[in-house]
Amino acid sequence: MDHLPYIAGSYALGILIPGILAITAFLRVGAARRRLAAIDPRANRPGTGARTRRGGSQ
Amino acid sequence: MHRFANPGQFLRLSGTLVPWLSAGALVLTAVGLIWGLFFAPADWQQGDAVRIMYIHVPAAWLASAGYAGLAICSVLSLVWRHPLADLAAVEIGPVGAGFTALCLATGSLWGKPMWGAWWVWDARLTSVLVLFFLYLGHIALVRAFDDPVRGYRAGAILALIGAVDLPIIKFSVDWWNTLHQPDTITLTGAPHMYIGMMWPLLFSTLGYTLAFAAIVLTRTRAAVMERRIRALLMARASAQEPG
Numbered sequence: 001m002d003h004l005p006y007i008a009g010s011y012a013l014g015i016l017i018p019g020i021l022a023i024t025a026f027l028r029v030g031a032a033r034r035r036l037a038a039i040d041p042r043a044n045r046p047g048t049g050a051r052t053r054r055g056g057s058q
Numbered sequence: 059m060h061r062f063a064n065p066g067q068f069l070r071l072s073g074t075l076v077p078w079l080s081a082g083a084l085v086l087t088a089v090g091l092i093w094g095l096f097f098a099p100a101d102w103q104q105g106d107a108v109r110i111m112y113i114h115v116p117a118a119w120l121a122s123a124g125y126a127g128l129a130i131c132s133v134l135s136l137v138w139r140h141p142l143a144d145l146a147a148v149e150i151g152p153v154g155a156g157f158t159a160l161c162l163a164t165g166s167l168w169g170k171p172m173w174g175a176w177w178v179w180d181a182r183l184t185s186v187l188v189l190f191f192l193y194l195g196h197i198a199l200v201r202a203f204d205d206p207v208r209g210y211r212a213g214a215i216l217a218l219i220g221a222v223d224l225p226i227i228k229f230s231v232d233w234w235n236t237l238h239q240p241d242t243i244t245l246t247g248a249p250h251m252y253i254g255m256m257w258p259l260l261f262s263t264l265g266y267t268l269a270f271a272a273i274v275l276t277r278t279r280a281a282v283m284e285r286r287i288r289a290l291l292m293a294r295a296s297a298q299e300p301g
């Protein structure tokens with residue numbers, strides 16, 4: 001395969017940049033969900049979109 | 059449309075959508091990239107460097123489409139005062155900037171072996187660089203005010219003015235003599251591309267598009283929850299104030 005360093009660099013960035021954006025987004029929503037569940041017991045009700053993993057407050 | 063302006067409704071709908079979008083994004087992107095890297099043919103002129111296309115083209119598409127989404131949210135924000143549109147616009151900014159940076163970086167990595175230069179002040183490249191600065195400007199502007207609503211309004215105006223750059227990017231290769239090649243795939247004409255290259259490109263483009271949507275929805279979900287947390291804490295603090 002010719003031009004391998006350029007291709008490898010592109011694929012590394014193509015995985016790294018969206019990967020970092022995705023991981024930070026999922027960590028952020030997880031932290032927000034836990035914090036909301038801790039201060040608002042109603043957030044644990046099914047269907048509010050803000051349930052904790054076990055369905056209980058943390 | 060206003061039904062989805064309800065944050066609870068949005069959290070429920072996006073909570074159902076995000077896992078499906080994420081799974082689709084992972085599968086389609088993986089198929090597109092592996093196919094493009096190992097099984098798609100090399101170009102007769104560019105050799106294997108053409109494989110950069112399977113990252114560069116989706117990133118370029120999402121850089122422009124993301125900004126179009128930002129402009130639509132800005133209209134919804136300015137005209138209808140849509141509360142979710144403000145949050146979505148704020149959350150599209152960094153994701154769009156990330157994909158624009160990916161487009162510029164992979165373009166540079168493709169340009170060096172093909173043109174002999176990392177960068178040229180070509181109309182297409184320069185207009186995409188302007189788009190990157192518009193994203194950065196939007197990110198900075200919405201956070202520059204103590205009152206978030208003023209930040210949202212200022213950001214919306216900047217996003218709408220910056221939308222002028224989108225047709226310039228699209229038609230730059232037709233309006234000026236550029237090093238960058240003209241569009242290979244158009245909505246109206248037949249594609250000027252070998253079918254064995256087009257399929258992996260379609261897979262990776264669809265995969266990255268689903269990933270973009272999943273990331274923006276997840277960030278907006280987090281923003282809705284964070285806003286609810288701030289409101290609850292403020293209500294609690296004001297209830298505890300004496301008198």
